[in-house]
Amino acid sequence: QVQLQESGPGLVKPSETLSLTCTVSGGSISSYFWSWIRQPPGEGLEWIGYIYDSGSTNYNPSLDSRVTISVDTSKNQFSLKLSSVTAADTAVYYCARYSNYGGNSGGWYFDLWGRGTLVTVSS
Amino acid sequence: EIVLTQSPGTLSLSPGERATLSCRASQNIKSNYLAWYQQKPGQAPRLLIYGASSRATGIPDRFSGSGSGTDLTLTISRLEPEDFAVYYCQQLETFGGGTKVEIK
Numbered sequence: 651q652v653q654l655q656e657s658g659p660g661l662v663k664p665s666e667t668l669s670l671t672c673t674v675s676g677g678s679i680s681s682y683f684w685s686w687i688r689q690p691p692g693e694g695l696e697w698i699g700y701i702y703d704s705g706s707t708n709y710n711p712s713l714d715s716r717v718t719i720s721v722d723t724s725k726n727q728f729s730l731k732l733s734s735v736t737a738a739d740t741a742v743y744y745c746a747r748y749s750n751y752g753g754n755s756g757g758w759y760f761d762l763w764g765r766g767t768l769v770t771v772s773s
Numbered sequence: 774e775i776v777l778t779q780s781p782g783t784l785s786l787s788p789g790e791r792a793t794l795s796c797r798a799s800q801n802i803k804s805n806y807l808a809w810y811q812q813k814p815g816q817a818p819r820l821l822i823y824g825a826s827s828r829a830t831g832i833p834d835r836f837s838g839s840g841s842g843t844d845l846t847l848t849i850s851r852l853e854p855e856d857f858a859v860y861y862c863q864q865l866e867t868f869g870g871g872t873k874v875e876i877k
Contacts, residue, residue: 694861694868694869694870694871695818695861695863695868695871696868697866697867697868700866708866710866744817744818746817751823751824751827752805752824755805756805756806756824757803757805757806757807757808757823757824757864757865758806758865759808759820759823759863760808760810760818760820760863761820761823761829763817763818763819764817765816765817766817
């Protein structure tokens with residue numbers, strides 16, 4: 651079955667760039683939207699953005715100026731870069747598949763998730 | 774931008790009891806765009822309900838979703854020990870703040 655796995659540094663210094671990669675195994679990254687979602691310790695879920703296999707993206711407006719999501723279909727991976735991080739960016743970062751159920755009249759749901767990786771911003 | 778407000782923040786119940794969780798949208802939404810997720814400590818969220826009332830693959834039938842317009846509900850008919858968790862509603866890229874179902 652399809653599985654997602656996040657990887658990247660667990661500690662990032664303030665003002666630097668957070669970089670994470672999500673590897674999709676057991677299936678192709680093609681023909682799906684792929685997303686990053688984060689969760690600060692003890693808080694709720696915040697959508698960061700998503701990318702299609704073509705490379706088209708959509709970002710959370712509150713993070714738009716600092717976020718870049720890219721995809722490498724040859725490696726079955728997609729990546730997140732978040733620049734100029736502060737302590738407020740400390741969170742568990744999840745990658746997830748964003749799927750349409752029901753065609754044009756159906757909704758969009760995060761139906762497959764990675765286990766998540768904790769990224770701490772600290773000097 | 775739609776805001777999803779979940780209530781109550783915490784629900785204290787005993788195993789075997791019925792749980793009713795609410796998700797209120799700041800404006801009318803297409804009910805078939807709403808989902809519910811379950812998150813246990815240290816785990817990623819899991820899709821439970823999509824399209825407001827359809828159970829995702831492998832989800833037991835004690836979980837049911839209902840509602841339309843601005844008011845959506847997740848009901849757990851009889852709480853099992855493994856159901857004590859945090860539940861989130863979601864519409865497109867927006868999540869509610871979550872409801873924690875804890876053991877009384």
